[in-house]
Amino acid sequence: MNNAEIQIQFPRPGNWQEFTLTAIYRDYDGYMHADRYTAGEIPADHAPAMAAVVTALVGLGEDWQASQVWARLGMVCTYDVADERYKYVLAVDLTVEAVNDQVGLQIFTSAQYQEFTITEPAAVEFFKFFTSK
Numbered sequence: 001m002n003n004a005e006i007q008i009q010f011p012r013p014g015n016w017q018e019f020t021l022t023a024i025y026r027d028y029d030g031y032m033h034a035d036r037y038t039a040g041e042i043p044a045d046h047a048p049a050m051a052a053v054v055t056a057l058v059g060l061g062e063d064w065q066a067s068q069v070w071a072r073l074g075m076v077c078t079y080d081v082a083d084e085r086y087k088y089v090l091a092v093d094l095t096v097e098a099v100n101d102q103v104g105l106q107i108f109t110s111a112q113y114q115e116f117t118i119t120e121p122a123a124v125e126f127f128k129f130f131t132s133k
Contacts, residue, residue: 003025003026004024004026004072004127004131005023005024005025005070005131006021006022006023006070006071006072006127006130006131007024007068007069007070008020008021008022008053008068008071009067009068010066013065013066013067013098013099014065016054016057016058017039018039019039020036020038021037021038021039021042021130022034022035022036022037023035023037024131025131025132025133027133035130037130046122046125046126049120049122049123049125049126050126052118052120052122052123053069053071053094053123055115056113056116056118057069057094057096059113059115060098060108060113063101064098064099064106064108065098065099065100066096066098067097067098067099068096068097069094069095069096069097070094070095070096071092071094071127072093073090073091073092073127073128073131074090074091074093075088075089075090075091076088076089076091076117076119078119089119090119090124091118091119091124092117092118092123092124092126092127093116093117093118094116094117095107095108095109095110095116096108096116
């Protein structure tokens, strides 16, 4: 069971520099926390991981703009070309709520967009940084 989640709200969909990140997690004593951060409070060494999330969101195209994102940590199966075998790795999985100009709302998942599963170690560390206290 995953007891942690990151929610990212974009008050102006398409403006990726302005957001609120909320980390929801259970601490070592079992208490739930909901810590909020603005774009300016994200440590500089974690900026590349946030950029990876934004890059995945841009894949939605012009019609749909992300208004809210839920990020969860989990295991995914990948194929390692060098070792010629499948292996499980930690990944950040995104669920995206997006809006369009016609006031439409739709939920997109990694089942529809493979780029919503981010396996880069920096993304995993980003998730752990905000959800482990």
